[in-house]
Amino acid sequence: MPTIRVSADGDAALETRDVHVHYGDAEAIKGITMEIPRNRVVALIGPSGCGKSTLLRCFNRMNDLVPIAKVTGEVLFRGENLYADHVDPVEVRRRIGMVFQKPNPFPKSIYDNVAFGPRLYGRPSDLDDIVERALQQAALWDEVKDRLGHSALGLSGGQQQRLCIARALAVTPEVLLMDEPASALDPIATAKIEELIQQLVEHYTIVIVTHNMQQAARVSHYTAYLYIGELIEYDVTDTIFTAPNEKHTEDYVTGRFG
Amino acid sequence: MSGERWSLEAPPELVARRRRGKVFQALCLAATLVGVVTLAVLLADVLIDGVKWLSPTFFTEFPSRLPARAGIKSALYGTLWLMGLVALISFPLGVAAAVWLEEYARKGWLQTAIQTNIANLAGVPSIVYGILGLAIFVRWMFALTGGRSVISGALTISLLVLPILIIAGQEAIRAVPNSIREASYGLGATRWQTVRHHVLPNAMPGILTGTILALSRAIGETAPLIMIGALTFIAFVPDGPRDQFTVLSIQVYNWVSRPQDDFRGLAAAAIIVLLALLLSMNALAIWLRNRYRKEW
Amino acid sequence: MGPAGGRGLRGARARTAKESAIGGVLFAAGAVSILTTIGIIAVLVWESVAFFRRVSIAEFLTGTVWTPLFVPQHFGVLPLLAGSILVAVVAAAIAIPLGLGSAVYLSEFAPSRLRAWLKPILEILAGVPSVVYGYFALTFVTPILQEIVPGLDMFNALSAGIVVGIMVVPLIASLSEDAMNAVPSELRYGAYALGSTKFEVASRVVTPAALSGIVASFILAISRAIGETMAVVLAAGMTPNLTFDVRESIQTLTAYIVQVSLGDTPFGSIEYQSIFAVGLLLFAVTLVMNIFGLWFLKRYREEYA
Numbered sequence: 001m002p003t004i005r006v007s008a009d010g011d012a013a014l015e016t017r018d019v020h021v022h023y024g025d026a027e028a029i030k031g032i033t034m035e036i037p038r039n040r041v042v043a044l045i046g047p048s049g050c051g052k053s054t055l056l057r058c059f060n061r062m063n064d065l066v067p068i069a070k071v072t073g074e075v076l077f078r079g080e081n082l083y084a085d086h087v088d089p090v091e092v093r094r095r096i097g098m099v100f101q102k103p104n105p106f107p108k109s110i111y112d113n114v115a116f117g118p119r120l121y122g123r124p125s126d127l128d129d130i131v132e133r134a135l136q137q138a139a140l141w142d143e144v145k146d147r148l149g150h151s152a153l154g155l156s157g158g159q160q161q162r163l164c165i166a167r168a169l170a171v172t173p174e175v176l177l178m179d180e181p182a183s184a185l186d187p188i189a190t191a192k193i194e195e196l197i198q199q200l201v202e203h204y205t206i207v208i209v210t211h212n213m214q215q216a217a218r219v220s221h222y223t224a225y226l227y228i229g230e231l232i233e234y235d236v237t238d239t240i241f242t243a244p245n246e247k248h249t250e251d252y253v254t255g256r257f258g
Numbered sequence: 259m260s261g262e263r264w265s266l267e268a269p270p271e272l273v274a275r276r277r278r279g280k281v282f283q284a285l286c287l288a289a290t291l292v293g294v295v296t297l298a299v300l301l302a303d304v305l306i307d308g309v310k311w312l313s314p315t316f317f318t319e320f321p322s323r324l325p326a327r328a329g330i331k332s333a334l335y336g337t338l339w340l341m342g343l344v345a346l347i348s349f350p351l352g353v354a355a356a357v358w359l360e361e362y363a364r365k366g367w368l369q370t371a372i373q374t375n376i377a378n379l380a381g382v383p384s385i386v387y388g389i390l391g392l393a394i395f396v397r398w399m400f401a402l403t404g405g406r407s408v409i410s411g412a413l414t415i416s417l418l419v420l421p422i423l424i425i426a427g428q429e430a431i432r433a434v435p436n437s438i439r440e441a442s443y444g445l446g447a448t449r450w451q452t453v454r455h456h457v458l459p460n461a462m463p464g465i466l467t468g469t470i471l472a473l474s475r476a477i478g479e480t481a482p483l484i485m486i487g488a489l490t491f492i493a494f495v496p497d498g499p500r501d502q503f504t505v506l507s508i509q510v511y512n513w514v515s516r517p518q519d520d521f522r523g524l525a526a527a528a529i530i531v532l533l534a535l536l537l538s539m540n541a542l543a544i545w546l547r548n549r550y551r552k553e554w
Numbered sequence: 555m556g557p558a559g560g561r562g563l564r565g566a567r568a569r570t571a572k573e574s575a576i577g578g579v580l581f582a583a584g585a586v587s588i589l590t591t592i593g594i595i596a597v598l599v600w601e602s603v604a605f606f607r608r609v610s611i612a613e614f615l616t617g618t619v620w621t622p623l624f625v626p627q628h629f630g631v632l633p634l635l636a637g638s639i640l641v642a643v644v645a646a647a648i649a650i651p652l653g654l655g656s657a658v659y660l661s662e663f664a665p666s667r668l669r670a671w672l673k674p675i676l677e678i679l680a681g682v683p684s685v686v687y688g689y690f691a692l693t694f695v696t697p698i699l700q701e702i703v704p705g706l707d708m709f710n711a712l713s714a715g716i717v718v719g720i721m722v723v724p725l726i727a728s729l730s731e732d733a734m735n736a737v738p739s740e741l742r743y744g745a746y747a748l749g750s751t752k753f754e755v756a757s758r759v760v761t762p763a764a765l766s767g768i769v770a771s772f773i774l775a776i777s778r779a780i781g782e783t784m785a786v787v788l789a790a791g792m793t794p795n796l797t798f799d800v801r802e803s804i805q806t807l808t809a810y811i812v813q814v815s816l817g818d819t820p821f822g823s824i825e826y827q828s829i830f831a832v833g834l835l836l837f838a839v840t841l842v843m844n845i846f847g848l849w850f851l852k853r854y855r856e857e858y859a
Contacts, residue, residue, distance in 0.1 A: 078264070116758070390597055481811075511784060
C-alpha cells in the first residue's frame with residue numbers, strides 16, 4: 001500500500017480514483033488514487049518509464065490522442081469526472097492547460113501564439129489586453145513587448161518556453177500541467193522558469209513532472225514518487241526528501257538507483 | 259469565471275465549432291472522393307465504349323480506313339519496340355548518373371548544379387523534349403538514326419524519363435544504410451567495389467521500381483513522338499531501330515480525332531490495351547516495392 | 555572478396571586507374587543531364603534567332619493575331635499564350651480546392667486503412683496518359699457540359715481545363731500532404747492542449763505551417779497545366795483565339811506546336827521556325843514557374859528536415 005499523506009481537505013483541484021492506463025496490453029498506470037490540492041505545486045518524480053508523464057496526461061485527457069491508450073477509473077476536476085460520457089475533452093483542455101518538455105511555439109508571431117487560444121472562442125475585443133496580461137504573467141512581457149509581430153521561432157529556448165506558458169495562461173485555465181518544462185533549457189533559463197512557477201501558484205494549481213530531484217525539492221509543496229506505474233509515496237516535499245516513509249523512495253531520492 | 263454555469267459539457271460555441279469542423283471534414287472527404295469517382299467514371303466510359311472492339315483481330319490487324327478491319331498491330335509493336343529501346347538506353351544511364359551523384363560526387367557546386375538541373379528537367383513539358391528530339395536526333399543525327407525512326411523516338415523519350423529515373427535511383431541508393439558502406443570500406447574495398455557488390459544490389463529493388471514507373475510514364479507519351487515524326491497511319495511493324503513506327507498513344511489520338519462513332523470505339527479499345535499495360539507495370543512496381551521492402 | 559591489397563604497387567596503380575576511369579564514366583552519365591539542358595536551350599535559341607530575323611520580337615510578344623498557316627501571316631503569340639493561361643486557370647480552379655482538400659483529409663483525418671486505398675488511387679489518376687484524358691473530355695465531359703452551359707463550343711477551354719485540372723490534382727495532393735506530414739506532431743499536441751478541435755488543428759496550425767510546400771505544389775501544378783498537350787489538343791481545339799470566355803475554342807502554345815508537326819512543314823520554313831519560338835516561350839514560362847516552385851519546396855524541406 002502506498003504511503004499517502006496529502007489530503008486536500010475537500011478543496012482538491014484534481015483527484016484521481018483508481019486510475020489505470022493501458023497502452024494496448026501493457027499497463028502503464030496501475031491504479032493510482034491521489035488528490036491535488038488547490039493552489040499548490042505538486043511534483044511527480046520517479047525513474048524513466050515510471051508513468052509520470054502518462055499520469056500527467058490523464059489530467060487533461062491528452063491520452064485520448066493516443067489510439068491504443070485506454071484510461072479507466074475516475075479523474076475528478078471540481079468534483080466532476082473528466083472521463084464521464086457527457087464531458088467534452090476540448091472543454092477540459094480549456095480549463096486544464098499543459099506545457100511540454102520541448103518548447104513548441106507555433107511558427108507564427110509572438111502575438112499570434114498567445115492569441116491562438118482566445119481566438120478559438122471567437123474574436124474577443126480585448127485580445128490585446130489578454131495577450132499582454134498572459135505575457136506579463138509569464139514574465140516575458142518586458143522582453144517582447146516591442147516585437148510582438150516577430151516570429152516566435154526567433155526567441156531563445158528559455159523565452160520560447162515562457163511563451164508557451166503565456167500561451168497556456170491566455171485561456172485562463174485553473175490548473176497548469178507541466179511536463180519537464182525546464183529539461184531542455186540551460187540553468188539560467190531553468191531558474192527563471194522555477195521562479196515563474198513560484199509566482200504562478202498564487203493563482204493556479206500546478207502539477208509538474210520532473211526527473212530533476214533538486215528541482216522538485218526547490219519548487220513543489222508536495223511530491224509524489226512513482227515507480228513502474230504505481231504510486232509509492234506521496235507526502236510533503238520536505239518529508240519525501242529528508243525522511244521518506246518507504247525504503248523504495250529513500251533509495252531513489254538518495255540516488256541508489258534511477 | 260465565477261458567474262459561469264459550471265459544466266464540462268460542450269458549451270454552445272464549442273458545439274458550433276465542432277459542427278463547422280465536421281462540415282469541412284466532409285468537404286475534404288468529398289474532395290478526395292471526386293478523384294476516385296472520376297477515375298471510376300473514366301474507366302467505365304472507356305470500358306463501355308471499347309470492350310466490344312476487343313477481338314483477336316484487333317491485335318493482329320493494322321489500322322484501316324474501315325473500322326471493322328482496323329487493329330493496333332503496328333501501334334502495339336511500335337510501343338513494345340520503343341519501350342525496349344528506352345529501357346536499354348535510360349536504365350544504365352540513369353543508374354550510372356544516380357551512382358555518381360550519391361557515391362562519387364563531392365558535395366560542392368557541381369553536384370548541386372547537376373542536382374538542381376535534374377530537378378528542373380523533370381518539370382520541362384514533354385513537348386519541349388519532342389522539339390529537342392526533332393532537331394537533334396531526327397535532323398542533326400539523321401545519318402545515325404535514320405531520321406523519323408524508332409531509335410530517334412527512343413532517344414527522345416529516354417532523355418525525358420531520365421530525370422525521373424535518376425531521382426528514383428538516388429532515393430534507392432540513399433536508403434542503403436551507411437553501415438554497409440563502412441563495413442565494406444573497412445575491409446579495404448575500393449569505392450567501385452563497394453558500390454558494385456554492396457550498394458547497388460541493395461538498392462536494386464528500389465531502382466527497378468523507379469525504372470518501371472519511369473517506363474510507365476513513357477508509355478503514355480504522345481506529343482514528343484508526334485514531334486519526332488512517329489506517323490499516325492502506318493501499316494507495318496518496325497524491323498529495326500531505324501525503321502519508322504507508331505505507338506499506341508498516337509493511334510488513340512488518331513482514332514479519337516475521327517468523327518465517326520466507330521473510331522471512337524476503336525480508340526476506347528486501344529485505350530483499354532494501353533491502360534492494361536500501364537496497370538500491369540504499376541502493379542509490378544508495387545509488388546517489387548513490397549516484396550523487397552527491407553526493414554533496415 | 556578479400557581486401558584489395560596484395561598485388562604490389564603496380565597492382566595498386568592499375569586499380570586506381572580503373573577506379574578513376576569508372577568515376578569518369580559515371581560522371582559522364584551525370585553530365586548527360588547538363589548536355590540535355592544545354593541542348594534544349596541551344597536548339598530553341600538557334601532556330602528562334604532565325605525566326606526573329608524574319609519576325610520582330612515586338613510583334614511576336616505583343617501581337618494579337620496568330621495566323622502562321624494562313625495568308626496573310628501574322629505572328630502575334632498572345633492568343634496562344636492566352637489559351638495556355640486560360641486552360642491553366644480553369645485547371646487551377648479545379649485542382650487547388652480538390653487537391654488541397656484531399657491533402658488535408660489524407661494527412662489529418664483519414665484512418666490509415668482508408669488512406670492505404672486512397673493514395674494509390676490518386677497515384678493511378680496521375681498515371682493516366684494525357685490522350686486518355688483528351689478522349690474522356692471529348693466523349694464524356696463536353697457532352698455533359700453542353701447540357702449545362704449555354705453556348706458551349708464543341709471544342710472549348712472549359713472541358714480542357716477541367717480534365718487538365720483532374721490530371722494535376724494528384725500532384726497538389728501528394729506534395730501538400732508531404733508538407734503537412736512533415737509538420738512535427740509537437741505542434742499538433744500544443745494546439746490540442748489549448749483546447750482545439752481536430753479541424754482547428756488542421757486548419758489553424760498544420761496548414762499554415764506547411765504553407766511553403768503547399769504553395770510549391772500549386773506553382774508546380776500550374777506549370778504542369780501550361781505544359782499539357784494532348785488533352786488540350788483534343789478538347790480545346792486548334793483555333794488561336796484571344797479570349798477569356800472559357801466556352802470558346804482556343805489553341806494553346808503546346809497545341810500549336812503539335813499542329814505544325816502533324817502537317818508537312820518543310821525544314822527551314824518560317825512555319826517550322828515558329829515551332830521553336832513558341833517552344834522557347836513555353837520553356838521560359840514553365841522554367842520560371844518551376845524554379846519558383848522548387849525554391850518553395852526547398853524552403854519547407856529546410857524548415858522541418
